[in-house]
Amino acid sequence: MFVRNLAGVALLLGLCQFLPAAASRAAAASNAVTVSAQVVASADSVVVAWRFDLAERWHLYAPYCNDSGFPPSVRLDLPAGWSAGPLRWPVPERLVLPGGILDHVYHDELVLVQSLHPPRAAAGRTAIPATLSWLACRQTCVPGDTTLTLILPPADGGADAVLAAEAAIPGRLPPASARFVRGASTVRVRAPGARGLTLIPAADGPALVDLAADGTVRGDELVLRLRPGAGASAPLRGLLIIDHTNGARSSGSFVVP
Amino acid sequence: MKVLSTLALLLVAAAALAGVVPGDKAPDFVLPDLDGKEHSLDEYLDQGKIVVLEWFNPDCPFIKKHHLQAHTMNETYERFRDKGVVWLAINSGAEGKQGAGRERNLQAREDYDLAFPLLLDPAGTVGQSYGAKTTPHMFVIKADGTIAYTGAIDDDNSAGTFGKTNHVAEALSAVLAGEPVAQPETRPYGCSVKYAD
Structure with a gap:
């Protein structure tokens, strides 16, 4: 087969x-x-x-x-x-x-x-x-x-x-390149000056409301909605891709406790 | 220890699961089977049935794994069919896509010796109302119409080996015993449902 x-x-x-x-x-x-x-x-x-x-x-x-x-x-x-x-x-x-x-x-x-x-x-x-x-x-x-x-x-x-x-293997995201703020029901990512952001979560992590909708944005701020309930406080790990205004792209892994 | 293991299971039940979640009211539907007979979720629930939904595509390797390489679905159904459990396979593939269409599914019903009805949902409306993402993607609906379980059939997401835990069997056992389902949500695995473009 x-x-x-x-x-x-x-x-x-x-x-x-x-x-x-x-x-x-x-x-x-x-x-x-x-x-x-x-x-x-x-x-x-x-x-x-x-x-x-x-x-x-x-x-x-x-x-x-x-x-x-x-x-x-x-x-x-x-x-x-x-x-x-x-x-x-x-x-x-x-x-x-x-x-x-x-x-x-x-x-x-x-x-x-x-x-x-x-x-x-x-x-x-x-x-x-x-x-x-x-x-x-x-x-x-x-x-x-x-x-x-x-x-x-x-x-x-x-x-x-x-x-x-x-x-070609991404390393850790430099701390200065993006700021992650975790709220009760969101993770807010801001990379000042970015033209676009894409967040790719790891396979294990908090349940998300709609990654297809939330996972990529134009602009420098991305808001990932977390689903309430058990497991919502799990660490969020993944990869962030930053599209810069000069056309360059950078990426790196992150962990949001 | 139990808390830790429960937490670990919940963490594995991860993200991006739009559609219904455990505790939600199951969306009603009426769909025809391959013989043209209509199946109404509400009618089954009115009869006090527990309903299992299995998203199906006969040409998906993961469906073949559980219908040909092993007979996970038929065997799980047979364990519970005399306990008021109805099992419905649903194909939400659009016409022209892999595994879609009445003829292909008639052949599959014979090849796979399906023990339960196979319903066609070519517009994908029922699939999308549940947020069905994969074939198979399993849902267990209690007789009160609420979702008791969503996710995978078992805990091995490969195309060729089998898990140790049959999540649907565990959910059915819990529902029949009147107990909470220990793991009401897991990540489904398989091929993507071949919805219309």
Whole structure:
């Protein structure tokens, strides 16, 4: 029933040591989604860029407050002594569908960044199988998964792609860029001088009255209405996107206690 | 400890849920099933029935998960059908959209061996009055006409594995016992309802 593509491909073999700024690539494909991975390794860390290339008009889901779908996942089969950091996600876009259905999604491509940490005595060739799962939607939704095998140490270029992916991951919102004021039934966000604001709440948080209506505004003030009741005092976490008057866009994560 | 776990559950029941919420009066509707028979919510409530609504799209992977890979919906209905529970599947997909139309749903009724009526709402008015966002999106309506539960069928939002908690079964058990539903709202999961543009 599910789209499965277990044709994991591993390219590029290497020798005994992790090489600074070396990269490897593995790839697998399905109809709507083509998946690949690029790796850059230094002496004590490995950074993987998991890349999903999407066919025209298909989208994948971001791990934020959505009405439908679910975000891609990566399940690693790590060798003993290895550990992995969390997936880091770029800034998604809002997708409002008929019926007021709101999702935060990625079109065209999605590159997730993840750090892997080898044991201190790691040496030699290491193979790390990874199962990537996703739900891709256009008019229809198709779940898919595939297994890639990372071969370390990597042996070719490609570090630039990983660094570019890391650069696209939003950091913490600078405190001076926006002010959050939490009232009994609202969270008011003000970024003086902004041309527009978009707030993307995390998947867990207070219940909202109407995120499709409240989540983006022209101007420098956004008011998010909270639904009364239990849970309304939960911290609000998420991502704020600021469109500046000079056409630039900045973004960052925030927490409103 | 119980307070903490309840709080955690409430936090998971998160945002952006427009439409009805637990405690609201369920919007009345009259919709035809695939055989043309009309089903009126108020008539079922007048008969003292508890009504479960399941938003449905036969071509959504999450509907297939609960109707083909497993038989969550039929089995949950069978557990409660002799206890005054009516289960109605509703397809609010607009003509021409995925999984919409009488012919496709007639085939699905057979393929999925549906144990309950499948109603068509191509204009999406009933779906939007409830704020149905996903297929499946579940609602449990008490015999007094108030919403007892909205959200997911279970606690696993993947397309291929299953949760440990059947939220609808828990809500029905509580309603039948005259007790409050412990978790009256969860985040629904699935495909978006394919409303008209």
